[in-house]
Amino acid sequence: MAHLLFGFASPEALQEAARRLRVERLGAVETYTPVPLTGGGSWIPWLILAAGMLGATGAFLLQSVATVWSDPLNVGGRPDFSWPAFMPMALESGLLCGVVAGVIGFLVAARLPMPYRPVDEAETFRRASRDLFFVALRSGNAAALAHARALLHDLRPAVIEEVAA
């Protein structure tokens, strides 16, 4: 197995390169870019929504159960089920659960933490967080890799590097 990395100076070139590699089905393709290029298609917002709803209803239920059933107390003559007063905590709980779920969801979805990846071995790869737009092809097939080099030649990659995987 090996990774073949192409670094481009412009995102347009990268996008074209990635498209070509994918169309050819040469192996697993992944991009690494200094700025986000892709967007949308994430399921995490739905997770956040669900967690938020759950956090809010959970908090609301907790308060209701505690004051109505578990430990009813006469506080200032107010009714046990003073639902308007339960809203603030429900809201905060919902928001907090959303944030926490979002961060956790992201870690899971992005498979983080992942301190090591084979592409790290590439000397030039660090420019992925600076100015170069990388596309990495992962394949065990030397022919496929060679084909890829040829395929992307016209896009003038700034760097090409191959590392073992």
Add this chain to the structure above:
Amino acid sequence: MAAIFTPGANLAAKLVLIGGVAAGAGGLGWWWLWPRTNYARRVGFPVEQPVPFSHEHHVAGLGIDCRFCHAAVESSAAAGLPPTYTCMTCHSQVWTNAAVLAPVRQSFARHRPIAWQRVTDLPDYVYFHHAIHIAKGVGCEECHGRIDRMALTAKARPMTMGFCLDCHRDPGPRLRPRAAVTEMGWRRGPATPPAQALLAAYHIGARRLTDCSICHR
């Protein structure tokens, strides 16, 4: 050598993350569980006393009633411990020279009280009242367990607030006929009046027994 980390770091990072979460959860769990353990509540741990007094012997063996020694239990908040004089009603006749009884004899002779260590100990801010419980048919056993089986006295119930509240929310099933209050090992029999009847007979229900003012002041 461009990579900063080795492949092993991936596993390590995940383990650290999961371990951290697990440790946090475990800590919380422990924090929740600890006050409920018998160890923390001292349930079943005998307390060292100046005289190794055995309820097993005196109650189960000799058949002495609780009220013989804890005379105030029916009329006062505190049950009270027997004055040395009570011990000496017998121990001036039996076991007169036993070494273990030396503190009792000394107390009697020097007129200094025996300092018994508390076994059942509520915090100062909790006000318990024996007489009312006895009057309403709550057996000693309910809170002190099988005293008659204790060679050395130990706490038998956790005595947490939750313990008190469990009964105060619904005392009925734990009530006994008045005569059986000091009886150890008592069981509901066919002749025992049902909980509702006992509640009614004792006129329980007029109070909200879960009010803080019942126990705290």
Add this chain to the structure above:
Amino acid sequence: MTESISDLAIPPVIAPGETEAAVTDQISALALREGTWRWWWIGFALSVALLVQGIFAACWAFAQGIRVWGNDWPVMWGFPIINYVWWIGIASGGTFISAFFFLVRVEWRTSLSRIAETLTVFAAACAGLYPIFHLGRPWLFYWLFPYPNTMGLWPQFRSPLFWDFAAIFAYVTASVLFWYFGLLPDLATLRDRASRRGTQVFYGVLALGFRGSGREWGHYRAVYAVLAAIMAPMVVSVHSIVGLDFAGALTTGWHSTQFPPFFVFGAVHSGFAAVLFLVLPLRRLLGLEPFITGRHVDVLGRLLLTTALCVGYSYIMDAFFAFYRGEAAERLWFLDRVSGVHASVYWATLVLNVALPQMLWWRSLRASQPLLMLVSAGVIAGMWLERYGIVVTSPQHDHIPSAWGAYAATVWDWSLFTGTVGLFFTGFLLCVRLLPVISIFELRELVRGQR
């Protein structure tokens, strides 16, 4: 809004001629530089000294009980709550800039968001300590959490203080997560720029292995947008709830329905002032003028003017309602507030928060940095005085005339307060030194977008 900001006469949000590589290198270099600036060391030493004496003050209060403070009967709250509300207000500025203006997509936000968020995190931390410290029995603070206990008891969910506790807890946690989440790509950038092994490992661990892969960016963007969308209402709710801490009471001057929005205005007012106050010297000291341009300064100046007007409106309503309600207690309280022992506090509040910022109507004045520093410092102090007025004068002059009293802070009050200032700057300066002060990846986007 966008229109007026993209007004051509106004300088651009980033100096012309910057490239991705250049911005990345410049900002990274600040965090990765070998030695440290002298001003930094001086500031840091001062902050740590303040922090240390603050820790001592906290320990002293813990050992002696809160009698060491000036809190008395009937002014039960005093400094700890004044400072709490003040800090949490300052914290709001950061969240507003990074979350709220993210949602409305204004481009000048980019260079400011990191500084603002860092400010939020540490101001919120300072704020979060007070509600715990100020308790009579701080070691039992966890009783405010709803957790199953052997007593079978729950918190009192109807109490604004409980809401407050929940809100602060949520806000501090969420702010830290939001801040860290926003840092991830930059931590990766630093990891990749670092040359020494130790530094690489340091940032490498913090970056969690973020590399900017397509999968990462895809989720990252979506999540960031949603988090920002959560943080914006959260910051509003937090300050509304802080307002309810007072409005939920019967106490004269507190029992007012306008308090929640009023507290949001006040919070943002001090928040923007604090951002301005920190950004002006920082851009000079760190040479950030290319990124935080005159444009940013101008925008902040205008924002400050806007919030000053909002706050001014609240003050007018405050005075109006004191009389409109027709309650003797409210009227007498208000008269005491404007003419009693603490009258200077009230008038200073008006001058510093409302009158002084009116200078910002003039663009030329907005361009004067010393003046801006002065106005923002004034607003920061003015907002502190405003809270002093609220927390002290109301219980001091409540419904029952026999219990009208006095309040005076002690040296321990001040000491703890300056201790939190120390805590804030210690944390802030550490971040300035170790983390990118401007969101690098967003700058890269900006540079790219402008080209």
Add this chain to the structure above:
Amino acid sequence: MTVRDRPGRDALAPPLAQRRRVLGLMAASMALAGCDPGGEDRALLPPVRQPPGIQPGGVNRYASVLTAGGEASGVVVTHRSGRPVKIEGNPNHPASLGATDAVGQAAILDLYDPWRAASLSRQGVPQAEGVLLEALAALRTGFAADHGAGLRLLTGSVVSPSLARAIDAVLAAWPGARWHQWDGIPRDNVLHGAMLAYGQPVAVVPRLEAAGLVLGLDSDLLETAPGHLRHARFLAAGRNPTRADTRNRIYAAEATPTLLGVRGDHRHPAGPQEMHRIVMGLAASVLRNERPEGWIAAVTGDLKAHPGRALVHAGPDLPAEAQALVHAVNEALGGRGRTFEVIDPPQRDPVLQEDSLRALVADMADGRVRVLVILGSNPVFTAPASLGFAAALARVPSSLALASAPDETTDAVTWFVPAVHELEDWGDALAFDGTAAIAQPQLLPLQGGRSPFELLPLLYGFTAGDARAWVRDTWRDRLDDTAWREALSRGVVPGSAAPALPVALRAEAATLAPPAPPSGLALRIRPDSHLGDGRHAGNAWLQEAPRPLTRVAWETPVLISPQIAARERLANGDVVRLACGTATVTAPCWIMPGQAAEVVVAVAGGGRWQAGPVGTGVGSDVTPLRGQSGVVGLRRTGDHVAIACGTRADGGLELSRDVAKRMAAAQQQPKPSPQPSLYPPRSGGGAVQWGMSIDLNACIGCNACVIACQAENNVPVVGCEEMLRHREMHWLRIDHYDEGPVETPRTMLQPMLCQHCEQAPCEIVCPVNATVHDAEGLNLQVYNRCVGTRFCSNNCPYKVRRFNFGAYAREESRPPATRNPEVSVRGRGVMEKCSFCLQRIAEARVAADTAGPAAAEAGVVTACQAACPTRAFSFGNVADPDSEVSRRKAAPLSYAALEKLSTSPRVSYEARLDNPNPALDQDD
């Protein structure tokens, strides 16, 4: 509340002996606990042999009598687990009628005062008992030679027949010996006046139950006059027309406000010259039917219109001639036998004490005194400086003081013999009306000490007396064993009140003329309302409670009139120098609203230099001014001290009137519904619903309730420093509202305690449920749940919550074992407040429940209610329309404080309704 009979077969000796044993035990554990107030001794100590009638957790009550400053007041001491914890008035005793004053309430603290732990000493060096006995034997030998010519006894007024008998025995054994009396603040003018009027020492006893009109002239009727508790009770009974059929009217002319004046319908500030005019005008009008001028004209008109119902009372500052004139006026108004009675004084051999002391000092200075025995008097501190008592004392070869705690005198004498506390001793005392009470010891002396009955016989015989035997013997003729037991258990000897004396007014009395006072600033010296002549200075409860009229605590400032303050530009706490005759004194000043323009009042009782850790150095010593005459000079020194004080507010505010209401007769409206508006929309309310009503017509602001609450509820003392930040802990405070010009304010007094709001604002804001409602309508404060957020206090519109800023209870020099075991001792960082005496309710509740079928708890009396001499409080079940409290709440005067906040308080007030004379402007 009843006095429980003494337990046991033989009520005489055994129970006491038994109690002694329990207490001996307690003293041991007290000593243990005393060294470490924080640490708890958790061991259980059963007695070796169970005393009958005493059980763990049990309650017993025994009668006793307190005789502060020559005035006897019956009390009942409550013991818990065999230990005295609370003092309450004895309803059987005429001077108490069940009430106590602040000083009586605080006596229990003195009992446990560690400062009392002093040893027998000779010139400050501790001595063994035997050395004293030898010394006394040597003295006796000396007396035998000259019949005791060198022996002098110095006591306060003696109202104890047994003590009188002991003194008589000494005087009989040594005919050469002399007995002198000195009370600290003697009432010489009163005695002298009575002698001028009736030709012999008599006591003129006011009977307020029959007095519909009262004119007080610098009157101390409700403060220090003998029988003041009783007077307060009957005076108050005539104030609220919805509580009684009669209605009285009170006039007061006075140099500085008094409790009577503040209570009164018409209060007239009068300096010495105006007072002179008033007395002369009064006499002229009543005795000679002339028409006087000014304020007194309308008053005398009213007095004369009500013959047999009017009473004039002159305070002890009025000169003897004026006193005599007042007696003549009262006789002329037909009050004899109705509004007042003339009896033999309860004091044995009353004398003009200033003369008595002067004679003693002269003898001492001349070296005629070889042995001076001082009992229960502190002349080194209290004697007028001009007499030179201390210097003369130094010339006495042998002096001996029997005192229950070290003081200035015990420091100056040769022998200091620690005395038992009054509550630890046998004793007897005659009340102001002659009724006898016998006191039994409540406990074995905690710190040792001797009884005077043990000591005095040693002056003439070999054997120390036995206190019990001595007192028993005094009563042997009058009481057989049964009657004796009865008297001990009731606390009074039935039917022992003095009969009316058939002595006639001397005709000359009507023609006396008091000397005309000089013009200029006049000086008055008044005892501090709590500290007396200084004897209570060591009592922290008394020091800390804001004084009834000045509201000052922890200080005895010089009281100046608002006019003087304005003229000299003085503010409260500015230090002034007073010069009078040859003496000067510096003290901080305090502006007293309503004080006559040209009057300066020096408050005695402060500035003691040997009063234990609490009292030493508190306040300013004004004794140098005593005995000086003439006008006084006042100068500011430029110094300033901060003075701690209680609540005082502007009563003229619309807001104040929502809290402390006055009503005019016309405003009274019958309540729409007689049923009190209960708020039980929440289910689960108990059958009993507690509530309280406080009658503002009754309260005289005497502070008894404040200290009663403190004693009952383990309320800690915080000290002056903390009080300056208003961190005092009193659960009950007396608010003052001054309305009108500061020169002649009308003062409202309002006891303010937790109102137990049904819609409690404090509960809603507590985040941890530490303050909630129970089913019986109490606003509970669960100390162990409170984390100290203090929002509840901010949100309590009545500001009745008190926060423990520090560990105050721990810092008190009071052994933990002396606190009320039925009430938690609150630690630092928690909120506390009035609980409606929850422990008393709980006791009643348990008693009712153990008693069986639905026995409702009845007769719960709160501590403040029990103490109050004027019966201002009514407490009970508001769900029962027939209860006293329900009836009070249904009365037309009833209102809720700050009603418009809709907190629905369970405490309500009855508005003050004055009964002004239409002929006078009420601000007069």
